[in-house]
Amino acid sequence: MSETQDYSTYSAAEPPLNLRADCEQCFGLCCAALPFAVSADFAMDKAAGQPCHNLQADFRCGIHTRLRETGFRGCTVYDCFGAGQQVSSVTYGGVNWHQAPDTASQMFEVFPVMRQLHELLWYLTEALGWPAAGPIHHALADMLKKTEQLTMLTPESLLELNVGAHRGEVNELLLRASELTREAVRRNLKQTPKRQKNYGRGADLIGAKLKGADLRCVSLRGAYLIAADLSGADLRAADLIGADFRDTNICGADLSSSLFLTQFQINAAKGNAATKLPARLTAPTHWLD
Template sequence: MSKNQRQLSKHSISPESLHSDCENCFGLCCVALPFAASADFAKGKEGGSPCPNLQADFRCGIHKDLRKKGFKGCTVYECFGAGQKVSQITFEGNDWLENPQYAKQMFDVFPVMQQLHEMLLYLNEALILKETHSIHKELKSMVGKTEQLTFLSPESLMELDLSGHRADVNVLLLKTSELVRVEWESKNKGAKNSRKTYERGANLFGANLQKANLQGANLRGAYLIAANLKDADLRGADVIGADFRDANLSGANLTGTIFLTQAQINSAKGDANTKLPPVLTRPAHWSTSENKKEQEII
């Protein structure tokens, strides 16, 4: 990306800019973030130290075989476009390898930017929902405020009251959730397949929710690890912060699910019959024989 292109992109945030673009990033997630040796990572490392698989051109040396070589966690992670933003805008294309004086500051700024971009992703989604017409003015204002924060200097980004801003954003996201779920609740009155309801942060670890009617359900922060959601209907459900690791989404309908991210989809299991929102991509590992065997066990 040229300097002129960077300057042009600096003045607006498109939906595409809220998804990772590794070609324009300096491998920040592979350096800045720590991870422990586990089922998701064959080897652990400290934050600020490069992953052993990171090459001098900031590309992964085992990208095509990450899952086979024990780095499943890398295939799940999503920076929401923070990587390219910090690399090309905040630090104006000056990478940490040739400019080591920027390294620590760049690595510290990256997770801050990641959180701001995640908020923007949710806010932009809320704006396009027909149910949120009554709060469009507030949503647009918060999008503008959050966008401005992403263009601050590294020093100013590190001084941000991030938790305070997130709390302000969350007020609008909760209003969005209520507006959407009320609509689905009215649609479900008298439905043959009774609608399941849960409280925020519900523990549904390994739960059997096959063919469950979860339309408009409050699944914010729910633990859906290894849950069986095969053929479940999650249209209108709020899944912000829900943990879908190894959940079986085969045949599930997620077309109207709100605040669903690519990272959540990447961490789950699914198949060709899983219905996804158009803005999300079907993970490549869903079509592998290994994934099919795992689904049969659930």
């Protein structure tokens, strides 16, 4: 495949630091607020609001360097998009749930709400970097500002917030940005993609054999790609928002300009040194294991 193909209509904006997890500035919220069940990803059951027994008094994980070996693979996949430090440092002003035990249960409920808002901020920031989405840049910027304002609400207001309704508003803009960008890329391609299957939202592609597939500009929004073989596939300008990448083989795949790809998805997949990722994402260390 030619390396001179034009993807100039795509350029993801670098997300600000507040959308990247900073565990040093967090009160171990993902380790306390979220539930998990014994499985291939977790070695034990834990209820929501129950601190993991590996969480230390300084809010650091006692087995951080051995998570995968000790049965906590899920912890190495999770990403909060910076919601942890926002709740810890801003929403609660740096007062942790050890210092104020009466805030613990509320703080643990606020965290998942903030995580959803920060995920939306990640997507909106990315879409604002796409020149082809220019016709709706103003609307995207307004929605970004509105979402940022929501992250500054009080704990009580955050818990009353209808996040689902807000997500629906944001999704309409993200879908339009995706359509504009993918259509622009299609027009600019010097070699047009071969006739491609039309994948509907939430497509069941569990275990699918898509090795080396030309998936440029396709929509895989919400697709179940669990354990699918996408090795060597071309996913440039493919819309991957919400796609389930658990154990997906992306060794040698080109995701360098995939749309709405997150670190959370990359962490869940199986890749290697030949996997091409967007500059804003990093290859997880466990890919080298």
